[in-house]
Amino acid sequence: xxxxxxxxxxxxxxxxxxxxxxxxxxxxxxxxxxxxxxxxxxxxxxxxxxxxxxxxxxxxxxxxxxxxxxxxxxxxxxxxxxxxxxxxxxxxxxxxxxxxxxxxxxxxxxxxxxxxxxxxxxxxxxxxxxxxxxxxxxxxxxxxxxxxxxxxxxxxxxxxxxxxxxxxxxxxxxxxxxxxxxxxxxxxxxxxxxxxxxxxxxxxxxxxxxxxxxxxxxxxxxxxxxxxxxxxxxxxxxxxxxxxxxxxxxxxxxxxxxxxxxxxxxxxxxxxxxxxxxxxxxxxxxxxxxxxxxxxxxxxxxxxxxxxxx
Amino acid sequence: xxxxxxxxxxxxxxxxxxxxxxxxxxxxxxxxxxxxxxxxxxxxxxxxxxxxxxxxxxxxxxxxxxxxxxxxxxxxxxxxxxxxxxxxxxxxxxxxxxxxxxxxxxxxxxxxxxxxxxxxxxxxxxxxxxxxxxxxxxxxxxxxxxxxxxxxxxxxxxxxxxxxxxxxxxxxxxxxxxxxxxxxxxxxxxxxxxxxxxxxxxxxxxxxxxxxxxxxxxxxxxxxxxxxxxxxxxxxxxxxxxxxxxxxxxxxxxxxxxxxxxxxxxxxxxxxxxxxxxxxxxxxxxxxxxxxxxxxxxxxxxxxxxxxxx
Numbered sequence: 001x002x003x004x005x006x007x008x009x010x011x012x013x014x015x016x017x018x019x020x021x022x023x024x025x026x027x028x029x030x031x032x033x034x035x036x037x038x039x040x041x042x043x044x045x046x047x048x049x050x051x052x053x054x055x056x057x058x059x060x061x062x063x064x065x066x067x068x069x070x071x072x073x074x075x076x077x078x079x080x081x082x083x084x085x086x087x088x089x090x091x092x093x094x095x096x097x098x099x100x101x102x103x104x105x106x107x108x109x110x111x112x113x114x115x116x117x118x119x120x121x122x123x124x125x126x127x128x129x130x131x132x133x134x135x136x137x138x139x140x141x142x143x144x145x146x147x148x149x150x151x152x153x154x155x156x157x158x159x160x161x162x163x164x165x166x167x168x169x170x171x172x173x174x175x176x177x178x179x180x181x182x183x184x185x186x187x188x189x190x191x192x193x194x195x196x197x198x199x200x201x202x203x204x205x206x207x208x209x210x211x212x213x214x215x216x217x218x219x220x221x222x223x224x225x226x227x228x229x230x231x232x233x234x235x236x237x238x239x240x241x242x243x244x245x246x247x248x249x250x251x252x253x254x255x256x257x258x259x260x261x262x263x264x265x266x267x268x269x270x271x272x273x274x275x276x277x278x279x280x281x282x283x284x285x286x287x288x289x290x291x292x293x294x295x296x297x298x299x300x301x302x303x304x305x306x307x308x309x310x
Numbered sequence: 311x312x313x314x315x316x317x318x319x320x321x322x323x324x325x326x327x328x329x330x331x332x333x334x335x336x337x338x339x340x341x342x343x344x345x346x347x348x349x350x351x352x353x354x355x356x357x358x359x360x361x362x363x364x365x366x367x368x369x370x371x372x373x374x375x376x377x378x379x380x381x382x383x384x385x386x387x388x389x390x391x392x393x394x395x396x397x398x399x400x401x402x403x404x405x406x407x408x409x410x411x412x413x414x415x416x417x418x419x420x421x422x423x424x425x426x427x428x429x430x431x432x433x434x435x436x437x438x439x440x441x442x443x444x445x446x447x448x449x450x451x452x453x454x455x456x457x458x459x460x461x462x463x464x465x466x467x468x469x470x471x472x473x474x475x476x477x478x479x480x481x482x483x484x485x486x487x488x489x490x491x492x493x494x495x496x497x498x499x500x501x502x503x504x505x506x507x508x509x510x511x512x513x514x515x516x517x518x519x520x521x522x523x524x525x526x527x528x529x530x531x532x533x534x535x536x537x538x539x540x541x542x543x544x545x546x547x548x549x550x551x552x553x554x555x556x557x558x559x560x561x562x563x564x565x566x567x568x569x570x571x572x573x574x575x576x577x578x579x580x581x582x583x584x585x586x587x588x589x590x591x592x593x594x595x596x597x598x599x600x601x602x603x604x605x606x607x608x609x610x611x612x613x614x615x616x617x618x619x620x
Binding site (some may be wrong): 098100101126178179180188189190202203204205206207208210211212223224227228229230231282283285288289290291292293294296297298300301 | 408410411436488489490498499500512513514515516517518520521522533534537538539540541592593595598599600601602603604606607608610611
């Protein structure tokens with residue numbers, strides 16, 4: 001019966017008192033708007049990847065801003081990505097694959113462009129030994145987040161602003177693929193990819209990608225420039241040679257710390273009381289429009305609030 | 311301790327023997343390709359809604375095919391939708407809203423077009439008394455499907471080819487919003503909408519929509535014609551008046567049974583052994599590329615296989 005203990009614990013967490021106390025006028029949006037200033041955390045400029053695509057047909061700019069994931073997650077790839085950005089590796093490459101309900105992927109379509117020195121596919125694990133969910137202080141008791149991710153009753157939560165998965169006593173903690181997550185394309189395992197080929201999730205996230213591909217960041221602005229592109233008709237959604245004109249040129253990719261006029265962002269602290277309320281209300285929408293509270297929420301439906309700073 | 315019984319039962323179901331027996335070369339795709347002919351179920355022509363949008367800028371056709379949901383789900387709205395299609399209500403209307411990671415919505419942008427006689431917002435529940443998950447024979451023991459949808463430990467499964475949610479002993483069974491699901495737009499509750507205004511999910515499905523909005527079908531072909539459209543910059547992703555030219559005109563919407571050359575489709579029987587294997591392998595990808603099986607799968611990641619028939 002040992003394996004039932006986490007389930008019992010989860011049930012105890014599932015109905016936080018404040019979930020019942022919110023007024024009907026309280027929505028996820030109103031909670032974020034009312035969060036105190038000290039509940040927000042600045043995103044460091046070196047954790048921003050600013051990708052400028054060629055302008056749209058109507059001449060409008062297309063900028064995509066990606067937040068890179070902080071330690072302890074995926075750092076071998078994040079290091080590569082900083083090296084690639086500083087070497088201007090992606091300038092002149094393109095978006096090459098758009099598969100509906102799956103991913104948009106970009107990089108060097110020729111697969112022949114030399115990589116900067118030191119950028120190799122790391123021998124690294126997709127998980128880190130971060131904590132065990134029942135002792136880790138960073139996992140907030142936000143209620144209703146637990147979801148039986150695996151047959152070994154893994155759980156989801158948030159650590160340092162990121163959605164994570166964890167499997168008790170087995171393989172540690174890992175960042176998970178949600179809509180807008182940025183990951184590292186690769187060939188057949190045990191290759192782990194370098195980070196030169198990146199994708200983002202544009203549909204239902206697939207749990208089977210977690211721990212098999214490295215999550216290195218998430219799109220925090222300009223997502224529609226990647227999600228609303230024409231789908232490729234080739235295998236896996238790659239643009240065929242006949243569709244070569246659909247490949248959106250990438251003008252430049254720079255680290256925020258290397259741009260004079262880099263935009264500044266901040267995210268809602270996932271250990272804050274505001275975030276806990278935000279999650280609970282997301283799980284229990286109960287206002288004029290939504291009259292039947294779901295009583296639960298998928299971790300990927302809880303987008304961590306990110307906004308422009310300053 | 312009574313409430314723990316379903317959890318124990320679920321754990322027993324969580325590791326079906328066949329999940330361990332599949333060869334590494336077996337993938338969801340290979341299982342669907344190898345499913346016997348008698349494992350497929352024809353979709354009736356009157357359950358097809360064929361929507362022809364105005365041709366794309368390059369002159370190519372844009373047809374979207376929707377499968378309407380069968381009884382016992384959402385039938386008051388499905389009846390309205392058949393009436394609206396037969397009255398050619400949608401001809402000359404348009405796609406008016408595209409909100410990233412949420413929905414694409416279409417209908418009469420003027421909100422002034424008269425509805426056919428008899429089409430009113432039904433006084434109907436979003437759930438049906440179908441069965442209780444632990445006695446209903448239609449819920450296959452596919453393993454790893456159980457996921458704690460709510461704090462009252464609801465479950466997901468498949469009935470008659472559709473993903474469903476169920477809450478033990480409370481409010482019956484309901485169809486759930488997955489990517490490509492088609493639902494009924496409405497105003498503030500208790501209005502339930504007529505079906506004249508429809509949307510489809512183009513991102514992470516939100517469990518809080520279930521039981522608050524009626525799922526009436528799903529897109530089975532041409533999804534990219536709705537998911538890859540430019541996002542609207544107005545509130546909730548509606549196109550503003552300045553963006554009026556982005557509204558894609560709807561040329562016609564017809565029931566398959568009213569079209570001489572209607573396409574024919576079939577879906578994989580969700581009570582079949584092939585479907586059970588398909589789900590188990592989706593939950594435990596273990597091949598040359600995916601080497602760490604997730605051990606579980608979101609019900610919305612299990613897209614029911616649908617293909618052209620004949």
